[in-house]
Amino acid sequence: MEATNPESVVQESTSECSSNGNGKTAARSPSEHALFVDPNEPKLDHVDLPRIEAAVRSILSAVGEDPERDGLLETPARVARMYAEMFAGMRSDPGRHLAKVFEEDYDEIVLVRDISFCSMCEHHLLPFTGHAHIAYLPSGKVVGLSKLARVVEEVARRPQVQERLTQTLADLVENRLSARGVAVVCEATHSCMTIRGVRKPGSLCVTSAMRGIFRDDPKSRSEVLGLINHKV
Numbered sequence: 001m002e003a004t005n006p007e008s009v010v011q012e013s014t015s016e017c018s019s020n021g022n023g024k025t026a027a028r029s030p031s032e033h034a035l036f037v038d039p040n041e042p043k044l045d046h047v048d049l050p051r052i053e054a055a056v057r058s059i060l061s062a063v064g065e066d067p068e069r070d071g072l073l074e075t076p077a078r079v080a081r082m083y084a085e086m087f088a089g090m091r092s093d094p095g096r097h098l099a100k101v102f103e104e105d106y107d108e109i110v111l112v113r114d115i116s117f118c119s120m121c122e123h124h125l126l127p128f129t130g131h132a133h134i135a136y137l138p139s140g141k142v143v144g145l146s147k148l149a150r151v152v153e154e155v156a157r158r159p160q161v162q163e164r165l166t167q168t169l170a171d172l173v174e175n176r177l178s179a180r181g182v183a184v185v186c187e188a189t190h191s192c193m194t195i196r197g198v199r200k201p202g203s204l205c206v207t208s209a210m211r212g213i214f215r216d217d218p219k220s221r222s223e224v225l226g227l228i229n230h231k232v
């Protein structure tokens, strides 16, 4: 079915790119805990903090720094906690956020636009940050809109490339909601392109993944892309 209803649901997200924690950083000595688990995400897999700390000390030494100088003493532990946070989505199942669905007759496009995310480029271990837009055409099942933002937040917290992030989001929505169509567009700035290498600040990488009717029917695809691009 074509999605042509102007009443299509469009929600703009205002969430900031932020930690999904409470902003607190628990003070831990380097050897206090071999494993770190974010208290806000009890199902997270463990991260070997001391191993990261040792690696960070190695990097500091390798670039000619003194890891024992005052300003750097706590850096390895801090960086280890940062990685634990940035990679918190590695072994969890983001699809669990889409488990609770509501039976609804609504069969037009649902779009949540401008969901901010921070992810980590797996080639350089530098962040790429931007926005995801997720649209789907329900088949009798809809999901709470904030759940789509939760899925983005969790999938983003892995080392990856933007192409895979985009496809993962589309597959999750298609499979968990049995949606008749899914369109995901991600736009992001990659630190590895802006602060190093070719150094092109302002460049934006745009990726899209279409599933179902949005892939097969050009008219439906152009309608959903119009909604995503604010043209409708």
Ligand SMILES: [Zn+2]
Binding pocket: 121, 122, 123, 124, 125, 126, 190, 192, 193
């Ligand atoms: Zn990169």
